[in-house]
Amino acid sequence: MNIQTLLETIQDAWVHRVTHDLARGAGVRENVKKELSRFFNLLEQAVLTGDPSWIDPVLFDWSRTPTESDLADGQYSLSTMVSRANAITFEVAKERLSPEESLELLSLTSAIFSYALSKAAQYEFDTRISHATNELRSAQEKMEKLDRSKSNFISVAAHELKTPLTLIEGYSGMMKDILAVDNKNTVQLLEGIQNGVTRLHEIVDDMIDVSLIDNSLLLLNFQPLWLGQILGLLQGELQYICDTRKLNLEIASFKGSEQQIFADPERIYQALRNVLTNAIKFTPDGGKITIDGRKMPGFLEITVTDTGIGISLEDQMGIFDKFSQLGETSKHSSSKTNFKGGGPGLGLPIARGIIEAHGGNIWVESEGCDEIICPGATFHILLPDRSEATDPNVARLFNGETHPTTNDLSPQDEV
Structure with a gap:
C-alpha cells in the first residue's frame, strides 16, 4: 500500500484513541475530535509533500486559544499533546498494519512529529511570554492607578x-x-x-x-546660597534639642561649604533638616551626629553621619518611600525628636524629592540595624555645583538634547 492508504487505514482509530486520551468529558471530546481530524489531514499533507510546515496553522491556533487547556482539562500542554499523538501513532500502526508497513509509516511521520514538537515548544514559549507580559502590564497599570x-x-x-x-x-x-x-x-x-x-x-x-x-509640580526658586550658612542655621535651630538629649552635633567646615551655588535655599534647608532630624530621632541619648562634605567634579557632597541604631540592608531603599516606618510603630514615641520618635514617614521622601528636583541624589549607607551595638548610618547628599541661575534646559538644547527631564526644570518651566 502507498503511504496515503496507510494513513487512511489508521486515521479513524488514531483520532478515536487520541481523543479519549486527551479529553476527559464526552462534551469536550466532540470538539477535540474535529481538531484532531484537522491535525491528521494536515499531517497527511506534510507526509505526502515532505513539507512539515503544513501542520503549522493548527499548532499555532492551539497555542493561542484555550484549546489545549480545554482539551486536556488542564492536564496537558501543547508539547505533551504532540508527544502523546506521536506515541499513539506508533501504537495504532503496530496494531493495524504489518511490521513492514508500520516501519514505512513511522519513518515518515516521525520526522513530521519531531518538527511539530519543536514548533509546539516555540509557540508555547511565545504564548507564555505574551501572557506573562500582559499580566505584568496589567499589574503595572493597576499599581499606577493605585x-x-x-x-x-x-x-x-x-x-x-x-x-x-x-x-x-x-x-x-x-x-x-x-x-x-x-x-x-x-x-x-x-x-x-x-x-x-x-x-x-x-x-x-x-x-x-x-x-x-x-506630580512633578514642586516649584524651585533658584537663588545664591552658601551651604555653610544653611548648616549654621540648622545647628542654631536644633542645638537645643541636641543639648536636651546630650547629643554631640558637629558641623565640619569642608571645601565647597563657603562656595556660592544656585539652588532653592528654603527647599535645601527643608531637605537637610529632614535628614538631620531623622538622624536625631534614631540616635540614642549621648550619641554623636557629624555633618561633613567635600567638593567633587560638578557636585558638592554633604554627609550626615550618626552613631544611631542603623538601618538594615533591606530597609535602606524603603526609607525613601512615602509613609515608611522602621520597627514597630507601637513602640515609637509621639515626639519628632525624642529617640525613635514617631511621624508620618514623609521626611526622607520629601528630602529625596527636593534633592532630585535640583538634579542631585541622596542615599544611605549602614552596616545594619542593632539597638545595642548602634552601627550608625551615613546619608550622602549630592547637589549640583551650579555657579549660575540659568535654565538647565538651555544647555541641553545647545548640546543637541531635546527631551529635558522633570528634575531639570527651571522655576519658569514648572507648573
Missing part, C-alpha cells in the same frame, strides 16, 4: 485639612489674647491647642509637598 489614587487622596486630604486648621489656630490665638490677663490656666490650655495645631500644620504641609513631588 499610586495616582493615593496621590490624589493625599492632595485632597491635605488641602481640605488646611482650612479648618487655620481657623482653629486663628480663633485659639484670639482667645489666648483675650484671656491672657484674667485666666492663666485657660491660656495654658490654649497654648496646648496651638502646639497641636502647629504639629498638624507641619503634617499637612508635608502631605502637600509629597503631592507636589509625586
Whole structure:
C-alpha cells in the first residue's frame, strides 16, 4: 500500500484513541475530535509533500486559544499533546498494519512529529511570554492607578485639612489674647491647642509637598546660597534639642561649604533638616551626629553621619518611600525628636524629592540595624555645583538634547 492508504487505514482509530486520551468529558471530546481530524489531514499533507510546515496553522491556533487547556482539562500542554499523538501513532500502526508497513509509516511521520514538537515548544514559549507580559502590564497599570489614587487622596486630604486648621489656630490665638490677663490656666490650655495645631500644620504641609513631588509640580526658586550658612542655621535651630538629649552635633567646615551655588535655599534647608532630624530621632541619648562634605567634579557632597541604631540592608531603599516606618510603630514615641520618635514617614521622601528636583541624589549607607551595638548610618547628599541661575534646559538644547527631564526644570518651566 502507498503511504496515503496507510494513513487512511489508521486515521479513524488514531483520532478515536487520541481523543479519549486527551479529553476527559464526552462534551469536550466532540470538539477535540474535529481538531484532531484537522491535525491528521494536515499531517497527511506534510507526509505526502515532505513539507512539515503544513501542520503549522493548527499548532499555532492551539497555542493561542484555550484549546489545549480545554482539551486536556488542564492536564496537558501543547508539547505533551504532540508527544502523546506521536506515541499513539506508533501504537495504532503496530496494531493495524504489518511490521513492514508500520516501519514505512513511522519513518515518515516521525520526522513530521519531531518538527511539530519543536514548533509546539516555540509557540508555547511565545504564548507564555505574551501572557506573562500582559499580566505584568496589567499589574503595572493597576499599581499606577493605585499610586495616582493615593496621590490624589493625599492632595485632597491635605488641602481640605488646611482650612479648618487655620481657623482653629486663628480663633485659639484670639482667645489666648483675650484671656491672657484674667485666666492663666485657660491660656495654658490654649497654648496646648496651638502646639497641636502647629504639629498638624507641619503634617499637612508635608502631605502637600509629597503631592507636589509625586506630580512633578514642586516649584524651585533658584537663588545664591552658601551651604555653610544653611548648616549654621540648622545647628542654631536644633542645638537645643541636641543639648536636651546630650547629643554631640558637629558641623565640619569642608571645601565647597563657603562656595556660592544656585539652588532653592528654603527647599535645601527643608531637605537637610529632614535628614538631620531623622538622624536625631534614631540616635540614642549621648550619641554623636557629624555633618561633613567635600567638593567633587560638578557636585558638592554633604554627609550626615550618626552613631544611631542603623538601618538594615533591606530597609535602606524603603526609607525613601512615602509613609515608611522602621520597627514597630507601637513602640515609637509621639515626639519628632525624642529617640525613635514617631511621624508620618514623609521626611526622607520629601528630602529625596527636593534633592532630585535640583538634579542631585541622596542615599544611605549602614552596616545594619542593632539597638545595642548602634552601627550608625551615613546619608550622602549630592547637589549640583551650579555657579549660575540659568535654565538647565538651555544647555541641553545647545548640546543637541531635546527631551529635558522633570528634575531639570527651571522655576519658569514648572507648573
